[in-house]
Amino acid sequence: MANVTVIGAQWGDEGKGKIVDWLAERADAVVRFQGGHNAGHTLVVGENVYKLSLLPSGIVTGTLSIIGNGVVLDPWALRDEMVKLRGQGVSITTENFALADNCALILPIHRDLDGLRETAAGSGKIGTTGRGIGPAYEDKVGRRAIRVCDLAHLDALDAQLNRLCAHHDALRAGFGEPPVDRARLIADLKDIAPFVLEYAEPVWRRLNKVRKAGARILFEGAQGVLLDVDHGTYPFVTSSNTVSGTAASGSGLGPSAAGFVLGIVKAYTTRVGSGPFPTELEDETGQRLGERGHEFGTVTGRKRRCGWFDAVIVRQSCAVSGVTGIALTKLDVLDGFDTIKICTGYRLNGKVYDYLPAHAADQAAVEPIYEEMPGWQETTAGARSWADLPAQAIKYISRVQELIETPVALVSTSPQREDTILVRDPFAD
Numbered sequence: 001m002a003n004v005t006v007i008g009a010q011w012g013d014e015g016k017g018k019i020v021d022w023l024a025e026r027a028d029a030v031v032r033f034q035g036g037h038n039a040g041h042t043l044v045v046g047e048n049v050y051k052l053s054l055l056p057s058g059i060v061t062g063t064l065s066i067i068g069n070g071v072v073l074d075p076w077a078l079r080d081e082m083v084k085l086r087g088q089g090v091s092i093t094t095e096n097f098a099l100a101d102n103c104a105l106i107l108p109i110h111r112d113l114d115g116l117r118e119t120a121a122g123s124g125k126i127g128t129t130g131r132g133i134g135p136a137y138e139d140k141v142g143r144r145a146i147r148v149c150d151l152a153h154l155d156a157l158d159a160q161l162n163r164l165c166a167h168h169d170a171l172r173a174g175f176g177e178p179p180v181d182r183a184r185l186i187a188d189l190k191d192i193a194p195f196v197l198e199y200a201e202p203v204w205r206r207l208n209k210v211r212k213a214g215a216r217i218l219f220e221g222a223q224g225v226l227l228d229v230d231h232g233t234y235p236f237v238t239s240s241n242t243v244s245g246t247a248a249s250g251s252g253l254g255p256s257a258a259g260f261v262l263g264i265v266k267a268y269t270t271r272v273g274s275g276p277f278p279t280e281l282e283d284e285t286g287q288r289l290g291e292r293g294h295e296f297g298t299v300t301g302r303k304r305r306c307g308w309f310d311a312v313i314v315r316q317s318c319a320v321s322g323v324t325g326i327a328l329t330k331l332d333v334l335d336g337f338d339t340i341k342i343c344t345g346y347r348l349n350g351k352v353y354d355y356l357p358a359h360a361a362d363q364a365a366v367e368p369i370y371e372e373m374p375g376w377q378e379t380t381a382g383a384r385s386w387a388d389l390p391a392q393a394i395k396y397i398s399r400v401q402e403l404i405e406t407p408v409a410l411v412s413t414s415p416q417r418e419d420t421i422l423v424r425d426p427f428a429d
């Protein structure tokens with residue numbers, strides 16, 4: 001049976017939450033495979049609004065929800081999120097939720113370091129979510145992380161803590177901070193361990209088992225391809241691989257598990273945090289897109305930067321992530337514009353580029369080449385079939401599809417689950 005991998009094809013915030021929720025209804029398992037609680041997914045189900053950062057979206061529908069090994073896990077954030085969701089009536093048990101015992105933990109010292117570095121960097125800062133994501137991944141690949149399974153062996157953690165603290169103490173000293181309070185860290189870990197261990201297991205086993213039994217698995221990506229640590233606008237990226245390939249390595253299933261790769265694409269472009277953004281509009285039009293699209297971060301509340309649709313980066317994202325089809329979101333934000341622009345290429349030092357060059361300075365210097373299309377005055381909000389869309393909106397979608405060299409699988413026309421135009425069902429065999 002088909003699996004589906006959902007990834008953001010821009011800089012995150014493409015509206016993955018709704019699409020994942022829509023697909024989760026028909027999935028047998030939903031898996032987070034990278035990132036941490038830097039993600040923010042808003043699910044609107046009827047009157048209820050659920051805000052998720054770490055838990056897979058399937059949890060709301062009671063679908064088996066798994067946090068895979070590729071995630072960095074802040075156990076205190078997880079506990080808070082579970083308390084909040086249970087307060088909204090969501091059931092979370094060992095039947096419908098499991099987390100990988102080989103997940104690396106985000107500790108309070110990671111959050112400290114994230115904040116210290118960002119403050120020290122001044123205008124050169126990355127603009128992180130301040131959740132300790134980068135430092136936690138650094139410790140993971142530096143082989144000094146504390147992992148979920150370590151929580152069952154806290155009395156045998158000395159050697160690992162020595163390595164971890166030696167590293168952090170040196171960094172903290174550089175910022176004039178006192179060394180890690182080791183006794184406090186151990187006490188905090190002892191306190192949270194029983195809660196985490198209740199849900200910890202080798203999730204690769206469970207996933208392989210449900211897969212063999214014919215389950216449909218939905219892999220829920222966080223952030224977007226332009227924030228990928230290899231393929232994104234480095235160094236203004238997150239610290240994980242956000243491309244579809246990570247669904248396999250971040251969950252413990254082989255590469256064939258990814259199935260249909262659904263790239264989520266907003267009908268215009270936004271980004272939070274610092275870094276290059278070729279089609280950014282720092283004018284009234286950008287303001288209008290932000291207001292109409294309610295472009296404020298779910299996690300940090302920060303105002304998102306806005307701009308026209310950039311077909312160059314989306315084509316690139318679709319290529320490096322092997323996107324099978326896209327879900328186009330927030331089309332209604334473009335309602336009412338006289339004309340709409342699409343970026344089809346870049347100009348840099350007299351040369352035309354059909355891709356985003358790798359160097360940060362080049363990425364910052366490229367000038368977008370636009371083509372202009374007539375807009376539409378009718379509303380597209382709530383449309384559920386092509387017949388509900390104005391002709392110009394259909395032309396816009398067709399042009400997007402052509403430029404990104406990837407078909408549109410669905411169009412989302414409001415935050416409500418039902419307001420979706422389905423072209424190709426990603427779960428169909």
Ligand code: IMP
Pocket residue numbers: 011012013038039040126127128129130131132133134222223227236237238239272273274
């Ligand atoms: P970090 O992931 O907190 O280290 O932040 C690194 C970069 O990724 C910053 O530009 C953040 O704004 C961005 N980022 C992280 N998570 C998200 C997300 O879920 N949506 C959009 N941007 C994000």
